[in-house]
Amino acid sequence: MxxxxxxxxxxxxxxxxxxxxxxxxxxxxxxxxxxxxxxxxxxxxxxxxxTPKIERWPRIPSFCLWLGGQVIQSSISVAWQAWLPRPDLQPTVGIAPTDGLSPLGEVIYGHSITLTPGTLSLHIVGDGVRVHSWQRSDLEALRAGRMLAEVRRLEAP
Incomplete structure (x- = not known):
C-alpha cells in the first residue's frame, strides 16, 4: 500500500x-x-x-530527451529510405540482449525499441528482446548497447 x-x-x-x-x-x-x-x-x-522509486524520477526527463533524439534521428532515416527510388532495405529479425535488466527495465527497453522508427520489439525472450528491424544496421546498433546502457542508467539505484 x-x-x-x-x-x-x-x-x-x-x-x-x-x-x-x-x-x-x-x-x-x-x-x-x-x-x-x-x-x-x-x-x-x-x-x-x-512504480519507479522516487530517487530514479529525476533521470526520467533526460532519458525521454535522449529517446526523443533517437526517434527523430530514426524518423529521418526511415523517411529518407522511403523516398529513395530503390531503398536499400535489409529487414532482419534478431535478439537484442537485455543482460540482467529487471522485468520493468526489459519492458522499458522493449517499448523504447518499438518507439524508434524502423524497429519493432516482437517479444521478450530469456535473455533479450526479439526485434524486427528494417535495416540490419539498426539491429547491430541495438546489440552495440547504447540504448541498453541508457535504460540501465535509468534503472540504476
Whole structure:
C-alpha cells in the first residue's frame, strides 16, 4: 500500500497533462479513472513491481530527451529510405540482449525499441528482446548497447 501513494499523484498529473480539459465533469471522471487504476494495481499486486522509486524520477526527463533524439534521428532515416527510388532495405529479425535488466527495465527497453522508427520489439525472450528491424544496421546498433546502457542508467539505484 505504501507504493500506491506516489502512484496517485503521478497518474493524476499524467491524466491532467494528456487531458488538457479542466471542467468539473472531466476532473471528476479523471479522478475516478485514476482511483480505479490504483485500485486495480493494488488488488493485482503490481504496484510493487512497476512504480519507479522516487530517487530514479529525476533521470526520467533526460532519458525521454535522449529517446526523443533517437526517434527523430530514426524518423529521418526511415523517411529518407522511403523516398529513395530503390531503398536499400535489409529487414532482419534478431535478439537484442537485455543482460540482467529487471522485468520493468526489459519492458522499458522493449517499448523504447518499438518507439524508434524502423524497429519493432516482437517479444521478450530469456535473455533479450526479439526485434524486427528494417535495416540490419539498426539491429547491430541495438546489440552495440547504447540504448541498453541508457535504460540501465535509468534503472540504476
Amino acid at each position: 505504501r507504493r500506491v501513494i506516489p502512484l496517485v499523484p503521478t497518474l493524476a498529473a499524467f491524466w491532467l497533462i494528456l487531458s488538457g480539459h479542466y471542467t468539473p465533469l472531466l476532473l471528476t471522471l479523471g479522478t475516478a479513472s485514476v482511483l480505479l487504476v490504483v485500485l486495480i494495481a493494488w488488488r493485482a499486486g503490481i504496484e510493487d513491481r512497476t
